[in-house]
Amino acid sequence: MENELLIVLLIPLLGGIFSLFFWKDIKSQKVIFLISATGLLLAATNLMVSVLDEGVITLQSAGWEAPFGISLVADYLSTFMVLLTSLMGLAVGVYTLGDMDRARMRFGFYPLMNFLLFSVCGAFMSGDIFNLYVWFEIMLISSFVLMALGNTKPQLEGAIKYVTMNIIASVFFLAGIGVLYGLTGTLNMADLALRIDSVPQEELITLAAIFFFIAFGVKSAVFPLFGWLPASYHTPPVAVTAIFAGLLTKVGVYAFIRFFTLIFNQENLFLDNLLLFTAGTTMFVGVLGAAAQMEFRKILSVHIISQIGYLIMGLAINTKLALAGVIYFMVHIVIVKSNLFLISGVVKRLRGSFELKKLGGVYGSHPFLAILFAISAFSLAGFPPLSGFWAKFILVKAGLDVQDYLIVAVALVVGFLTLYSMTKIWNEVFWKRMPDQDEYDKKHPPVKLWSMAPMMIPIVLLTALTLALGIFGEPIMHFALMTAEQLQTPEIYINKVLQISE
């Protein structure tokens, strides 16, 4: 049982180390990455099967019992996130076979991708807050290098902002850990959850919660801490942006969910209102920011912010249905958003630009690609029966159930504005005529989509997943409800980690 958990971490770690041995041999690095990403997907699926059976699986590293050693914990939420991570890792890995420049591959692109997957999986399964900090730092350093790799001017500008904000977030994270340790004398999340109830100084708990709020808020790009995201996310190559968009901000959201359902789950009006306020403003500011942009990748990346708002909204409402909505929204947004980025990479290959003004006519030349985009884009905007509709429907329903009409209104308006951004891309990139199409066609021979098979395969598969998620959403929703129930009864997690028999 425990080994299944360990294998998930070992595969990408070994993949990263082995590809370092083949530093100059890019072909071997590619093969190693594909093997490790496939292996990770299989291991994560295997772990999921066991977790569905067991409920929670724990690994006490080196055999030290729970509050003293470092625990690795896989419950429904963690395993689900690990599975999503491995899926995105493989999809983006296949995509890079068709779209990644040699210069970046020569300077360790594949080892870094391995280490990124390693650290993200580790962060999802850590059962110890200091260990979580360490995983975060590994993730940061891999993402810093991936962000700056290539040394182009926009990348370095973005990277400086990204690095600065994230170092500040780490400072807050450490301070929060310090305050919690000072109050409770433990770092194990399960033990913390038990002991924090008997801490008399309520205001210090709130202080620690705010430290963590800022740390995770920067990572998940909530209002008003998202400044680094629009400045940096569109600068690296599309494959890097796709994996960042799929994983990094979601790690922040995962940490939010874990901390605010397990540790800071006391009645605290201030924190509840803070989360709700952040959710609303994040959604709204993000979608307005996206509507103002005129570049394919920038629209998509600013849009990530508004989607984070939906996830926080579910957490802020904090009923079983709302948390299930967060899970469903998570799988929807990871798949759809990364897929849209990958499509933008194909469009760039076909038309040589990301600027909406210079693009056009893709529907005429490549209708299949246009259909793939339309499915993802309208799913993002929330058209029935696509996955985005159900995700938003669940969250809105949960909001109505607790009579939070304001946040529901904001969520609905943001849905409409999302549609505006998506139709803008549709009009400018796919529908209208390209400004100097005849001239462009003369210089560039027409490209067939199948000649870009490594780029197209993940896009087609991810789009199929989006469709399946919308049409056959029942099993996922069932799982999401199970996860929400587990999150709402933290005793299951605590008892399993601390080995308390009921």
Place this chain on the structure above:
Amino acid sequence: MEDILPFLIGGLYAGGVYLVFHKSFVKLIIGLIILGYASNLMLFTISRITRGAPPLVPEGATTLTEPFADPLPQALVLTAIVIGFGIQAFAIVLIKVGYRIVDTDNLDELNTTDRLED
């Protein structure tokens, strides 16, 4: 000692924040490093300072007797310092390369990626 440390930590936080608000790359990095030190020091002092009492079980006894220094924050700080060192090394290289390629030392001029249109 315990009376001085809170002021020292506060001073480090204040100095770090003050430097981060500057426009120069170098001051930004120094500010971030100082902020990191402030957090490390806070983590270190959080479980009280106990002097001259290592957490060692005396010969013949089976348990520790109070007071003894809590070893865990020291281990945490050690880890945090090492990680911080790695991140700072990367950040320093980043600003060096950034300075060469962007050709400015002024953070206010790093605004091209934020613009709506190039």
